[in-house]
Amino acid sequence: MELFTHLNIGLDAVFTLSNLGYCFLGVLLGTLIGVLPGLGPVATIAMLLPVTYGLPPLSALIMLSGIYYGAQYGGSTTAILVNLPGESSSVVTCLDGYAMARQGRAGAALGVAALGSFFAGTVATLVIAAAAAPLAELALKFGPAEYFSLMLLGLIAAVVLAQGDVFKAVAMVVLGLVFGLVGTDVNSGVERFTFGIPELADGISFVVLSMGIFGIAEIIVNLERVEHRDVFAARVGSLLPNREDMRLSWKPVLRGTALGSLLGILPGGGAVLSSFSSYTLEKRLAADPARFGKGAIEGVAGPEAANNAGAQTSFIPLLVMGLPSNAVMALMVGAMMIHGIVPGPQVMTERPALFWGLIVSMWIGNLFLVLLNMPLIGLWTRLLKVPYRLLYPVILLFCCVGVYSVNNSAFEVGLTLFFGVLGYLFVKIRCEPAPLLLGFVLGPMMEENLRRAMLLARGDISVFVTRPISLTLLIAAALLLCLLAWPRARRTRDLAFQE
Amino acid sequence: MPLSFFKHQDAAAGSLFLLTGLTIVVGAHDYPLGSAMRMGAGYFPLLLGGFLAALGAIVLLRAVSPQRRHRIERLMFKPVLLIGAGVLSFAGLLASIGLAAATCLLVSIAGAAHHEFRWRELLLLSLSLALFGAGVFIWGLGLPLPLLPA
Incomplete structure (x- = not known):
């Protein structure tokens, strides 16, 4: 079996003391930031990107991806115990998880969440391993026209499937593309929009933009909110779900895993969308929907499995095509570029140890998470009592040192601050920043592929519709846009995000 | 249009996008445009700037409707x-x-x-x-x- 050969390559690559160590460190950090409200995986990964310069590429990627799926686990702990979603993907877990905690069944909720996530993580790892090879083969047939259409589809999907106003989200994507223009044009060597500042000749650094918009802006937003956390951990209860809990949860876990694995692959998908859809689905399928919101264990099991599966399968478009489908994956592109790896279908054949090693590390990371989370829940709840006024200076210090150390440049720290303030303004005018980051990363690639495609087609724009794969992708993009125009689908979308 | 109109979320967002888009369109003229076949450094920016300005205009026009008027919360x-x-x-x-x-x-x-x-x-x-x-x-x-x- 080819699959097992591949997994074997991965196992060989991962089973070194240092790689296992970085995997453990990644999931530990991920859980930590997942538990702490106000610090998300995007900001953390951005913060740690510069730190990983010195590591071997595989170790760096293992650790950074561990942070992402680890955060899904940690986020559910806060949601259940404190009714605060540590991550946006665990918003729905608050509904029934916290209700269960109030009935003294916090332990069962945490247990089901952890076991469901582990199951989902295992399945998702296999999905990635099985889907990667055929998809990469397909991707190798892609020319510039196909890549351009695919990125267009990705950006449109990111907008349609995301929360909030569509026009503003599209505008944010385009604004991101515009920020991506800054710097020297690779084709002609012309410096664009650099305002004569030499530091901008290489473009706006990815670390600067993401750390500003997600790190510093988040701190400012958090500072104006008066927080109160009621830790509901008087009695966590047994962590092992009883027989009745198991009977109720196994089907939601299966459905959540399937849904999450599927939605994670979609551009613009990932953990958040998966958990929301799973909750809606479980509620619709339930014999007695009125139990939801009052401590129904299905409402914890389904979404928790779904968000973990989605978090993992969202690596597929990145690993196979080199296209990030959400903000975290956009950061992973940055991480790969830092280590001189150009994401794309060639990674699998040229660096098999890295590719399969990363995939296998996800399963090992999930195992660590279950082992880690069960005994450490007491520690996490105590950590929640650290007040924010002591926490944010630490985060800020990491941001500043991280940005400064990339080029020893004070200018870049200042630029980060600029993006931080800009990000704060975006929050105030209700513009989601995630599409901007996606546009920023895809911008240079899109321009490059557009220019190449047009050159090959001798300036004939019809190349995008005469090549079958490109046409299919464009039709898919058009269908997604039509979906928005269809009032009933739009209502369902708004409703799903409201719950 | 009274100045207080721009204290609403969508009006502010629309004007931000519109102005940035127009700036990019103007700025793109400093770079060689090229042709559709051989795009110069200014071609893609011009496309993007125009698109951004158009989106900004839509968001801004839509903001006139009373239902869409959400005041910007106090800036700290x-x-x-x-x-x-x-x-x-x-x-x-x-x-x-x-x-x-x-x-x-x-x-x-x-x-x-x-x-x-x-x-x-x-x-x-x-x-x-x-x-x-x-x-x-x-x-x-x-x-x-x-x-x-x-």
Whole structure:
């Protein structure tokens, strides 16, 4: 079996003391930031990107991806115990998880969440391993026209499937593309929009933009909110779900895993969308929907499995095509570029140890998470009592040192601050920043592929519709846009995000 | 149009997009445009700028409708200013005063942005973070930063 050969390559690559160590460190950090409200995986990964310069590429990627799926686990702990979603993907877990905690069944909720996530993580790892090879083969047939259409589809999907106003989200994507223009044009060597500042000749650094918009802006937003956390951990209860809990949860876990694995692959998908859809689905399928919101264990099991599966399968478009489908994956592109790896279908054949090693590390990371989370829940709840006024200076210090150390440049720290303030303004005018980051990363690639495609087609724009794969992708993009125009689908979308 | 119109979320967002888009369109004229077959450095920016301006115009026009008028919540200047001052003094002085002192400066200025900060706590925090930073960033990660004033 080819699959097992591949997994074997991965196992060989991962089973070194240092790689296992970085995997453990990644999931530990991920859980930590997942538990702490106000610090998300995007900001953390951005913060740690510069730190990983010195590591071997595989170790760096293992650790950074561990942070992402680890955060899904940690986020559910806060949601259940404190009714605060540590991550946006665990918003729905608050509904029934916290209700269960109030009935003294916090332990069962945490247990089901952890076991469901582990199951989902295992399945998702296999999905990635099985889907990667055929998809990469397909991707190798892609020319510039196909890549351009695919990125267009990705950006449109990111907008349609995301929360909030569509026009503003599209505008944010385009604004991101515009920020991506800054710097020297690779084709002609012309410096664009650099305002004569030499530091901008290489473009706006990815670390600067993401750390500003997600790190510093988040701190400012958090500072104006008066927080109160009621830790509901008087009695966590047994962590092992009883027989009745198991009977109720196994089907939601299966459905959540399937849904999450599927939605994670979609551009613009990932953990958040998966958990929301799973909750809606479980509620619709339930014999007695009125139990939801009052401590129904299905409402914890389904979404928790779904968000973990989605978090993992969202690596597929990145690993196979080199296209990030959400903000975290956009950061992973940055991480790969830092280590001189150009994401794309060639990674699998040229660096098999890295590719399969990363995939296998996800399963090992999930195992660590279950082992880690069960005994450490007491520690996490105590950590929640650290007040924010002591926490944010630490985060800020990491941001500043991280940005400064990339080029020893004070200018870049200042630029980060600029993006931080800009990000704060975006929050105030209700513009989601995630599409901007996606546009920023895809911008240079899109321009490059557009220019190449047009050159090959001798300036004939019809190349995008005469090549079958490109046409299919464009039709898919058009269908997604039509979906928005269809009032009933739009209502369902708004409703799903409201719950 | 009264000025208070721009105190609404969509009106502000629309004008931001419209103005940025127009700036890009104007700025793109400084670069060679090329043709559809051989696109110059100005071609893609021109497309993007035009598209952004159009989107901004749509958002702005839509904002006229009374249902879409959500006032921008009050902007808090204190956190922005204090965090800004802390970050800028850290960045500007790091090379000359070293990581330890710059950390203390950053933590005590930015830390004062919280509505219930306490000076003694902040002092303690900045000292321990200066130690922590020296240990992790300089000793642990080996970043080429000066620890003490040059």
